[in-house]
Amino acid sequence: MKKNLLLTTLLSASVFTAAFAQEVVDQAVVQKIREEGLNHSQVMKTAFYLTDVSGPRLSGSPGLKHAQDWAVGQLKTWGMANVGLESWGKFGKGWEVEKNYAAITVPYYHAIIAIPKAWTPGTAGPIKGDVVLIKADTITDLDQYKGKLKGKIVITYTKTPLTRSTKPDLSRYTDEELDKMAAAQPAAPGGGRGGANSPAFAAMRKLRALRTAMSEFFVQEQVGLVLSQARGTDGTVFTTNGASYAEDAKPVAPELETSGEDYLRIVRLLDGGIAVQMEADVQTKFFDKDLNGYDVVAEIPGTDKKLKDQLVIIGGHFDSWHGGTGATDNAAGSAVMMEAMRILKTIGFKPKRTIRMLLWSSEEQGLFGSRGYVLNHFGDPKTMQLKPEQAKVSAYYNLDNGTGKIRGVYLQGNQEIGPIFKTWLEPFKDLGASTVTISNTGGTDHQSFDAVGIPGFQFIQEPMDYNTRTHHSNQDVYDRLVEDDLKQAATIVASFVYNTAQRADMMPRKELPKPPPTPAN
């Protein structure tokens, strides 16, 4: 890291300008890519099959399998090589919803908007009964409910009202925001997230302990159904990461992640002394025949004698949450990567280096698909023991920030690559992509590569309605995809792949990360 810091203090942001670049972009090929990508796109058709047709693609679920099988078939049809599913390791159980019905019946009828929490059981048939308001700030507060909750529907007190933002749900980056990103300084090393001894952290730990205790208590007391409040308003339900999918996961109670308005209505009624009854019929199914996780693989093999063993890898995660159909998260990125491959194949590209595309599974549970793949092929970030192939991957490009078009790239602190990317983005200035920022971005699969010293990058994408409406929600559906943005992204990705595959040298690398210290116990 030291070398980069020095470089930064000596140079200004203008280091990223094309003037320093020795990159030459083949404009004729860029034009071919643009023509195919912008005028003959199949990205929305692909997205349709991954979302509407497959349904949710939760890790281990039949929906994911359906989508993976479809993708494998489609990639073969397009002429990719070495197409298939590769196991990245053991995941755990699959799960899907078979029935989801719940309604208030007393004081009047009202069907609620709610989604079964991932990896929770159903109600074992239709249930009907009183809803009980749980008020517990500490674990001992639960004692008053002992023996009173069997078969009941439980809801936990809250008084936090819903609020409405005065900002629009949808946004795109302004020039000012992009300039600010471009001018950002590298992150100081060792900066943490707030000490593990801070009051906020202690409060959070206490809350988590309470929630765990309540969860176990509800199982012991044989509660019929738990209602938890989902984030979101207006019918939008953001689901959580769910219960455990481990083979030996301990039992949990059936649980519905409930829309804010419905949840608070029930709380207000009960808190106001008005009796509430509900009926519900929730059926879920677990799958444990095959506990492995799989990534979709496809290649356009390299043709240069010396370079074909080197790799350009692109990817995005293929799995999703289950409230919607994982359209912006991440059928968008998956469809774009597939489309980038299709574009390159269609224009008859015969790359020097091998191009490989991976569509990860179980990113949502912790980047497992990419981490497993990297562990199997390139090295172990815990020890930094590297495999020979690590030295052969020129770069990894990722897309997983929604449907928004590409505005640029996060350099992950790799200063040297800046001018290269700047040059590669030049032909797409008219499409709004020109920002290169030294900053890191987190939370997705490029980090798995970055962790073992392989240049790995996530593109800067327009925010759109990702955080406000779609990310992990029941509104993450096909309607949220913006065709022009996805076409632009596929075009730019294809161009980056082309450039990486054809340039004389491998992409420059940062200093190799050191293995993390063994955590104190």
Place this chain on the structure above:
Amino acid sequence: MKKNLLLTTLLSASVFTAAFAQEVVDQAVVQKIREEGLNHSQVMKTAFYLTDVSGPRLSGSPGLKHAQDWAVGQLKTWGMANVGLESWGKFGKGWEVEKNYAAITVPYYHAIIAIPKAWTPGTAGPIKGDVVLIKADTITDLDQYKGKLKGKIVITYTKTPLTRSTKPDLSRYTDEELDKMAAAQPAAPGGGRGGANSPAFAAMRKLRALRTAMSEFFVQEQVGLVLSQARGTDGTVFTTNGASYAEDAKPVAPELETSGEDYLRIVRLLDGGIAVQMEADVQTKFFDKDLNGYDVVAEIPGTDKKLKDQLVIIGGHFDSWHGGTGATDNAAGSAVMMEAMRILKTIGFKPKRTIRMLLWSSEEQGLFGSRGYVLNHFGDPKTMQLKPEQAKVSAYYNLDNGTGKIRGVYLQGNQEIGPIFKTWLEPFKDLGASTVTISNTGGTDHQSFDAVGIPGFQFIQEPMDYNTRTHHSNQDVYDRLVEDDLKQAATIVASFVYNTAQRADMMPRKELPKPPPTPAN
């Protein structure tokens, strides 16, 4: 109308300034009203009972009856006189939902967000079956489906995608917008809505004819369930005005007004050649024991020997649609009017003129509660035959534009009242209410009074999220109510009532409307 036009051409907007006013506002009483209204409000408690506790208040439904009975009880408890329900005339059948469940089962399971269309029958038990895509631009296009739809679930083709606004859902008037309203000129008389012979009108009429034909066709063909696309996004469903509630309404098919995302997903699948199956269990109930409609009435009787037979009337409609709990439309206005009465009673106000509050029903079906009341008490706008009491109503004040606070008043072309209202608003400038506009506003109950020559007014209210999220939607629930806004509104209404009750003269009137010409057939 001529006199007002002349007045307007001679005077500028400054005619509304306090300088012309001869009104004197009793500041001590205003302070009492503010103290009670802003610091001891019960408006949210009232709103809680009208929404969460009562459920939807659809015309003729048990929910409306429940809320009316509660309101009558509460008004009596507060000490109002002559409290009760007064029939305004014959309405028709009541209706409510008893069960609302529907889900896609093929190609995978997905519970949809949808609401039974008002006054439609249920599915007569659980149904399961194919969904059929109907493509029909003309009535003869329906022939291809003859004999093929029995027991099926039908959905009509559309290719219009959902769009997302770049504006926030929530807004308040800017000073610029209010200034523009204040400076507005009176509407020219005789301006219409576009000729009945315009192409747009013809297209609309053709579409309506097609829809009617389809509706009848579905009944003939014994369709199991109709899906129609509701306006709205993100889980928000705006319901329509429903089917007929008339005693002799002709049969219609069961119908679910379906969230846009779910509707379009099914259309895309079917249009893409992917089979879709659904299951549904919709149960609704009609009520025809008492076909009459009722308004809630309450009074604070006048005390002045000469003036107590004169009336100050306030009101708002009490009925709602059934997707949510009619919180902003119009538990907000109803709660504010009830609260205004409570404020005046609590400060010990003994008015000169009688104050009467009406909470209308069946406004949503065509201002029926207020029209019927006006017909019974004051006159017939069709003939302009007036009853003696018409001469005794000083003014009618209405609230029915959501939860937003009062910014001012629409004068409905009554120029003379401008300075009076401006003076009455002065003590509330700090609360954001100061705008007086000559303009009309429509669509609610003040028009019933205006039509028979009684000064009737709706206040200017902040837009909030009324048009974007709540008006006639499943998101019109308690969480959308903003306490500070409702407190402000009740305080201002109480003050207007006080002023109207106590001033020496009746409020000035516009020229009496002429009876409308008999429409040509």
